[in-house]
Amino acid sequence: MQVGARQAFLLILHRELSLSFRRPEQLLQPLVFFLIVTTLFPLGLSLQLSLLRDISPGVLWTAALLSSLLSLDSLFKSDADDGTLEQLSLSGQGLTLIVVAKTCAHWLVTGAALVVVSPIVAIALAIPVAAFATMMLSLALGTITLSWLGAIGAGLTIGLRRGNVLLSLIVLPLATPLLIFGAAATERAVSGTSAVGPLYFLAALCVFTCTLAPLAATAALRITLE
Amino acid sequence: MNSASDGLSVEKVHVWRGERHVLKGLSIAVRARELLHISGPNGTGKTTLLRVASGLLRPEQGSVSWLGQQIRQSPVQYQAQMAYSSHEPALKGDLTALENLRFAVALKRRVTIPELRIVLDRTGVGPVADLPTRVLSAGQRRRVALARVLAMNATLWLLDEPYSNLDAAGSELMSELLQAHVQGGGVAVVVAHHSLELDCDVRRLELN
Numbered sequence: 001m002q003v004g005a006r007q008a009f010l011l012i013l014h015r016e017l018s019l020s021f022r023r024p025e026q027l028l029q030p031l032v033f034f035l036i037v038t039t040l041f042p043l044g045l046s047l048q049l050s051l052l053r054d055i056s057p058g059v060l061w062t063a064a065l066l067s068s069l070l071s072l073d074s075l076f077k078s079d080a081d082d083g084t085l086e087q088l089s090l091s092g093q094g095l096t097l098i099v100v101a102k103t104c105a106h107w108l109v110t111g112a113a114l115v116v117v118s119p120i121v122a123i124a125l126a127i128p129v130a131a132f133a134t135m136m137l138s139l140a141l142g143t144i145t146l147s148w149l150g151a152i153g154a155g156l157t158i159g160l161r162r163g164n165v166l167l168s169l170i171v172l173p174l175a176t177p178l179l180i181f182g183a184a185a186t187e188r189a190v191s192g193t194s195a196v197g198p199l200y201f202l203a204a205l206c207v208f209t210c211t212l213a214p215l216a217a218t219a220a221l222r223i224t225l226e
Numbered sequence: 227m228n229s230a231s232d233g234l235s236v237e238k239v240h241v242w243r244g245e246r247h248v249l250k251g252l253s254i255a256v257r258a259r260e261l262l263h264i265s266g267p268n269g270t271g272k273t274t275l276l277r278v279a280s281g282l283l284r285p286e287q288g289s290v291s292w293l294g295q296q297i298r299q300s301p302v303q304y305q306a307q308m309a310y311s312s313h314e315p316a317l318k319g320d321l322t323a324l325e326n327l328r329f330a331v332a333l334k335r336r337v338t339i340p341e342l343r344i345v346l347d348r349t350g351v352g353p354v355a356d357l358p359t360r361v362l363s364a365g366q367r368r369r370v371a372l373a374r375v376l377a378m379n380a381t382l383w384l385l386d387e388p389y390s391n392l393d394a395a396g397s398e399l400m401s402e403l404l405q406a407h408v409q410g411g412g413v414a415v416v417v418a419h420h421s422l423e424l425d426c427d428v429r430r431l432e433l434n
Contacts, residue, residue: 002306008333015321015329022320022358083316084330086282087374091333092305226283 008093009101016105026074027109031117034067038121049126056125057135057186061179063121064114064139065146069171071110072150073164075102076221080158089225096218103151103217111143131189134199138185141202142178148213149174155220177205231294233257233413234382239278239288241271248274249285254415254431258381261404261414263422266433272417273313273386275433279415280310280384292382306334309380313387313417315371319360323351323370326359331377342377349373349399364391376403383407383414 003011020027041059042052079085088098115136122135153170157163185198234256241249248271256262264272277283279290281297281304290297297304317326327342346355349369351362359367368391375383383404389397401424408414408426422428 003333003336011329011332015325018325019318019320082318083312083314084318086310086312087316087330088333090280090282090305090308090310091330092302093333094302 003093005093005097008091008097012088012098012101013105016102017109020105020109026071027113030067030070030110031113033070034063034114035117035121037063037066039124042124042126052126053190056122056127057183057190058179060118060121060125060127060135060139060186061142061183064118064143064182065172065175065179067114068110068143068146068150069164069168071106072147072154072167072171075106075151075154076158077154077163080225085225089221095221096214099151099155099217099221100214103147103214106151107144107147111140111147114143115139127186127190130192131186134189134195135186138182138195138199138202141199141206142182145178145202145206145209146171146175148209148217151217152213152220155217155224158221158224178202181205231291233260233293234279234415235291236275236279237289237291239275239285239290241274241278241283241285243274249278251288252433253288254279256413256415256429258411258413259408260427260429261408261416261422261424262429262431264415264417264431264433265419265421270433272433276310276384276386276415276417280308281305282310307380308382308384309375309378310384311371311375311386311388313390315359315364315367317359317367317370320358322356323359323362323373324355326370327374327377330374334378334380337377342373345373345377346370349376350396365393365396368392369396372400372403381412383412383416385414386417387419388416389418389420 038059045051076085079088089095118136118139119132122132127135149171153167156170157167160166181198181201185195185202188195188198236252236254238251238253239249240251252275254262264275266272274283278285281301292304323346324342327346331337331342343352343355346352349372351366351369351373354362354366359370372388388400392400404414404416405424405426
């Protein structure tokens with residue numbers, strides 16, 4: 001009568017998505033932040049298209065990193081505050097599965113959503129349409145990695161009152177390689193050269209965090225749950 | 227302690243919370259068809275003891291066994307047979323009572339929605355099963371939490387203040403369910419301030 005891991009994963013995913021869609025304002029906040037920050041740059045700078053093209057990959061990626069941070073805080077904290085995380089951790093499913101399912105759900109409503117709206121931002125930043133595919137691929141790889149880094153940070157900072165500031169301090173330095181390779185990939189796509197190199201690096205980071213971060217995040221959570 | 231191999235046994239646990247030595251070498255043993263009622267003043271480690279027994283908290287020293295097996299070694303099997311209820315109802319306010327129940331219970335065992343509705347009816351919250359739990363009263367939330375314990379079909383119940391916020395009828399129901407659980411071969415450890423008037427094997431442990 002025991003519940004299999006696949007079923008449990010889907011159930012937690014369902015739970016997380018239901019919870020997210022009951023609070024659409026929390027879902028939209030990071031996206032709106034991303035849109036506003038990136039559109040402020042062209043408004044604030046002089047109207048030189050060449051300048052905008054030069055800085056747009058960096059602006060895009062910095063805004064993506066910051067907006068992802070906004071939602072990380074809620075990854076485990078609300079469940080820890082109301083006691084449901086305890087119930088989940090005693091559900092007989094193992095904490096790692098719960099962490100993986102929750103982080104996947106988190107990426108779907110934040111990272112994936114960000115990838116979907118990124119063409120709007122790209123138009124505002126004068127990124128050519130030909131570069132959209134590379135840009136979106138790099139953002140997808142980057143946000144997956146970021147969700148995993150965030151899961152570690154969120155697991156460590158659950159119990160703290162001003163946890164979100166510390167969370168940023170933990171995650172942002174770890175995310176600098178993402179910024180470097182992500183912006184490089186986008187920039188090469190904008191200038192029309194091959195972006196394969198930086199994309200490979202992003203993919204490697206993505207695989208690296210997907211395999212090791214679940215263990216680290218579980219360990220972090222286990223420490224703070226006690 | 228072989229006498230507890232058919233139940234729960236906590237052996238010589240030591241727990242420090244910061245500088246405080248909360249549990250000092252405490253041992254308990256509860257067998258099948260037995261209920262352990264833990265009482266005592268605030269801050270004496272009742273909840274800590276329950277959290278140790280559930281496996282949420284690792285004691286610095288000592289061990290917890292279920293059916294003669296250390297829970298450290300087989301946490302998954304232990305959790306499948308155990309239902310823990312903390313002093314807070316642990317419900318998501320944005321989800322309905324039924325959804326809360328489903329997402330908690332279906333991780334432990336295969337369960338159908340009609341089955342969950344029957345349990346919610348049993349604890350008197352059937353009519354509000356489709357409302358988000360944030361609009362329910364504290365007593366109703368407690369009843370939903372009780373339904374969760376019931377629906378898990380667990381052999382071992384670990385309940386922290388299950389009577390809080392319950393009205394007279396709710397308290398009576400709680401006692402009835404505890405009694406039926408213990409008489410049906412279950413094990414229960416209950417933290418409660420007041421005395422329990424139950425028609426089953428109740429042992430008392432006073433912490434101070």
